[in-house]
Structures are given as C-alpha cells and as structure tokens.
Amino acid sequence: MSQKTEEYPTMIIPKGTEIKVNEKGQLSIKTPGNLVIQNSGNYSLIKSEKGSIKVEPMVNVEAVEVEAADTCLIQGNLTAWKVKAKKLCLEEKAQAFIMIQESEELELAKSSRLVGNFSSEREIYLLLGKFSPELKALPSSINLGKEEPQKALSTPKERENLSIAQVILEREFNLGIYDPDSLQALKEIINSIKLGEKSKIKQVFGFFSKQIKEPSEELKKAFSLLEEAL
Numbered sequence: 001m002s003q004k005t006e007e008y009p010t011m012i013i014p015k016g017t018e019i020k021v022n023e024k025g026q027l028s029i030k031t032p033g034n035l036v037i038q039n040s041g042n043y044s045l046i047k048s049e050k051g052s053i054k055v056e057p058m059v060n061v062e063a064v065e066v067e068a069a070d071t072c073l074i075q076g077n078l079t080a081w082k083v084k085a086k087k088l089c090l091e092e093k094a095q096a097f098i099m100i101q102e103s104e105e106l107e108l109a110k111s112s113r114l115v116g117n118f119s120s121e122r123e124i125y126l127l128l129g130k131f132s133p134e135l136k137a138l139p140s141s142i143n144l145g146k147e148e149p150q151k152a153l154s155t156p157k158e159r160e161n162l163s164i165a166q167v168i169l170e171r172e173f174n175l176g177i178y179d180p181d182s183l184q185a186l187k188e189i190i191n192s193i194k195l196g197e198k199s200k201i202k203q204v205f206g207f208f209s210k211q212i213k214e215p216s217e218e219l220k221k222a223f224s225l226l227e228e229a230l
Contacts, residue, residue: 026064035068037061053085057093072103074112090114161229162201166193168222178212185211189226202230 013019017031026044029035034051043063046053052071055061059076065084066072072085074094083098087105090096090112098116108114172178173186185208192204205226212219 055094158229161225162193165222165225165229166190168218168225169193172216172219172222177216182212185209198230201226205230 014031014033017029020028022028022044024044026042028043028045030045030047030049032049032051034054035046035048036054036056037046037059038056040060041062043061045065045067046061046063047065047067048069050069052073053066053068054073055076055078057075061076061078061080063078063080065082066078066080067083068085070085071087071089072083074088074090074096077095079097080099082100082102083096084102086103087107088096088101088103089107090109092109092111094109094112096112096114098114099118100120101117102119106114169186169190173183173190178186188208189201189205192201195201205223209223215223
C-alpha cells in the first residue's frame with residue numbers, strides 16, 4: 001500500500017538571482033525580475049533590478065534597503081531605512097515605516113499608514129538639528145531601547161580644542177564665502193558644539209563636515225581640532 005505524499009509548493013529561483021546572509025543574520029535578495037515576499041523576515045537588501053516588489057498581507061518585513069525598478073507594493077507591513085522605486089503603493093490596511101523614500105509616484109489607500117518619508121539623510125539631520133531642544137525634552141518613558149550614555153567632554157584639552165574650533169567656525173560662518181548648503185552645515189556643527197554632548201557633536205560633525213564645499217585652511221584647522229577632541 002503506497003503512502004500518500006504531502007504536496008509542497010515549488011520554489012523557483014530565477015537565473016541571475018543573488019541570495020546572501022550577512023554577519024547579522026539579515027538576508028539579502030537581488031533578483032532581475034518581480035519579487036513576491038510571503039514570509040516575514042529581516043533583510044539587509046531587497047532588490048528587483050527590472051521588475052516590482054510585493055509584500056503580501058499579514059507579512060512583516062524589516063529591511064535596511066528596498067529597491068524596485070518599477071513598483072513597490074505593500075499589502076502587509078514594511079519597516080525600512082530606505083525605499084527606492086518608480087512607484088510606492090500601500091493598499092488597504094498596509095503599514096510602512098520608511099525613513100528615506102525615493103519614488104516618482106506615491107499611492108496610499110485610505111486605511112493605509114505611511115510614517116517617515118524623508119527625501120534624503122541630509123533632510124533628516126537638518127530636521128533633527130532644528131528640533132534638538134524638543135528631542136531632548138521628550139520624556140524618557142518613550143525610549144524603546146537602552147541608550148548609550150552620552151560621553152562628556154572630560155579633559156581641559158578637549159574643551160580647549162572645542163572652544164577654539166567653535167570660534168573659527170563662527171568666524172568662517174560670518175565671512176559669507178560659502179554657499180547656502182555649506183553655511184547650513186556649519187550652523188549645524190556650531191549648534192552641536194554648543195549643546196556640549198560629545199557623541200552628538202561627533203555624529204553631526206562626521207556628517208556635515210562632508211557637506212562643506214572647498215573649506216578654507218582655517219576651517220580645516222578647526223576640523224582637526226574637533227577630530228582631536230572627539
């Protein structure tokens with residue numbers, strides 16, 4: 001008497017598809033055509049080079065980056081640092097938490113929810129810089145994870161370097177020799193120094209110093225002082 005065999009769905013991996021797992025256990029999928037995600041998971045990259053990406057209902061996907069040549073269709077839940085697609089579409093009851101969203105078209109159903117939606121990392125930093133007092137005033141009860149304690153400026157040498165750097169930065173800012181984007185970057189660095197939190201200064205300086213076009217020799221000196229202090 002023959003045993004009844006169970007039927008399982010067949011998985012087809014199209015030619016040209018790359019599947020990898022990084023050191024954090026995050027899956028990376030890059031395929032030339034359409035990609036349908038039916039299982040919840042944590043991904044570093046989900047990419048369709050010539051087609052579309054679909055996250056089906058009841059599926060929870062976390063990804064560092066999602067990229068589709070055509071449409072990124074969300075029917076379930078997506079949390080991502082960056083989504084790039086020709087069209088981003090959220091169907092009924094879908095939820096997407098996206099920090100950076102780059103798409104030509106955006107289509108949202110009435111019951112869907114999109115949170116985030118910045119156009120670039122620079123926009124995030126600029127907004128956070130403008131509202132830093134409000135962020136510091138947020139109650140500690142809303143913290144979702146354990147934060148690393150801020151590192152204080154402990155030595156006189158560090159404080160001296162930061163003070164000199166701040167004077168140079170403010171002087172360069174008032175010279176009027178930089179373009180608007182560079183001036184805004186200088187302002188963000190100066191404001192972070194005034195707050196006096198070492199980790200915040202390091203983060204802001206690391207990002208905005210790269211946004212300044214053709215820094216003068218004096219400004220380069222200020223950057224060196226900051227690097228020594230941080």
